[in-house]
Amino acid sequence: MAGPVIFERIALIGLGLIAGSMGLRIQQDGLAREVVGTSRSAPTREAAEALGLCHRITATAAEAVRDADLVVLCVPIGAMEAVAREIAPHLKPGAVVSDVGSVKRAVIEAVQPHLPEGTHFVPAHPLAGTEHSGPHAGFPELFENRWCLLTPVTTDADAIDRVTRLWQALGSNVEAMDPDHHDRVLAVTSHAPHLIAYTMVGVADDLRRVTDSEVIKYSAAGFRDFTRIAASDPVMWRDVFLNNREATLEILGRFTEELFALQRAIRTGDGEMLHDYFTRTRAIRRGIIEAGQDTAAPDFGRGKPR
């Protein structure tokens, strides 16, 4: 039987929440003999060193990827191309390259052209995160019971298999998907909801200046969830929207249409329309609970877990 080691050496480029969590878990479970990490930011490298996120921290990406069997790009999407360009000449022949970006088509277009022949690109998107970011935010259980979606560019079965096994070992359920389809599904389930939460919290913040601190003080269920979503990393999310532009704008267009219909129902006092709509949306929640997608998020504090 094979041991736990899936890649001899793994390099993590960028040391935020995702890379930090990967590094801790890979070391904890011995999924690689060595994890090397790097970040452009010196304070981030120092923090990662102090936190023990990797076995070794290097000053440059070129050093980090040397002899690495797997290189994972954990930088904001807007930085992917520059990093790919920088590491390309230093990649080990046959190395597997992956990433953790929330948009897949744009990452493939930014990275793939720079990769030397003989390397294997297996883009990945772990559906995991918190509102915290940076090296201090990492913890080894982040990916537990989460999905990780792969959109392989390479056709090398061994490369795909090993990236799959790595994410499974990190605790995730892995599925492969077409990159454009991925971007459309995530526009609905993640990107549009984030923009909406950002918007609502922005409106409240404007009003807060008028109503003193009451908006914060009495932030009720609902809004509190929005503020958590809208506290996510600004750079990461800027890049998500700029790089999944069409799908996000399409969903936002549909959202606005529906919102106007509900606003009209409120204005005209159409209680039946509102009631029917709210009854329908209730059902989708049950679907999520039945699909086991909320098992890791009991409603502590918001209700009795049941």
Place this chain on the structure above:
Amino acid sequence: MAGPVIFERIALIGLGLIAGSMGLRIQQDGLAREVVGTSRSAPTREAAEALGLCHRITATAAEAVRDADLVVLCVPIGAMEAVAREIAPHLKPGAVVSDVGSVKRAVIEAVQPHLPEGTHFVPAHPLAGTEHSGPHAGFPELFENRWCLLTPVTTDADAIDRVTRLWQALGSNVEAMDPDHHDRVLAVTSHAPHLIAYTMVGVADDLRRVTDSEVIKYSAAGFRDFTRIAASDPVMWRDVFLNNREATLEILGRFTEELFALQRAIRTGDGEMLHDYFTRTRAIRRGIIEAGQDTAAPDFGRGKPR
């Protein structure tokens, strides 16, 4: 020193999540010698009886309020006027009347005209709830560390004081507020966010039919929170929107304006605008955590509690 009894007899009209939680806690801590409850629905009355939500369940509201020192209207806002009309002739002289509605001006207008002279109306709004509703959803800790906002109509200091003490004994922090101001603040912190969550989940539900079950399967952080919000009681929320129409529509108007500005930034690739906006919204979350409003809702499953 006074004992725990704040009202000799309390009547709860309507036996959903809020009344059920009140009844359980009042009995548990002996805050009244007797809690009587009623519901128009026979199955709800039977469930409440079986669950022991009250000492006694009556078939009619008229019976329930007989000799009650405090009557709490726990029905959807649209039912408040009919209930007030029904109980008015049976209220004990000097009785205190309260409610738990999420909108205060409309409840005052619906209820106050029917109350006999000598009774004291102290409207209340506990900022507590879950996506579950009905008598089975109640639990005694629901109000723990939550706000309860009072918008007193009576000037009777003793009535206000006793309602205040009751909510404090239920675990809440109590503050008094002007009813119109309450409705404006809640439009921002609760009503508009709920409508937005309902809308987004409705859009996803439409798309689900196209994309099979993937929208549910891969529902990521963000969207999962929206589905919980959008699973709230449809009747209650229909009545909230119909009864806080102007303030909610005003906030939604501002929301749409901001959303359009962000959409334009995405379309034109204005990363600086997006980044600045997302940085600003991040700060409001810190304000909420510092204000201690999220202490009861650690982010289990969404991140490492810290």
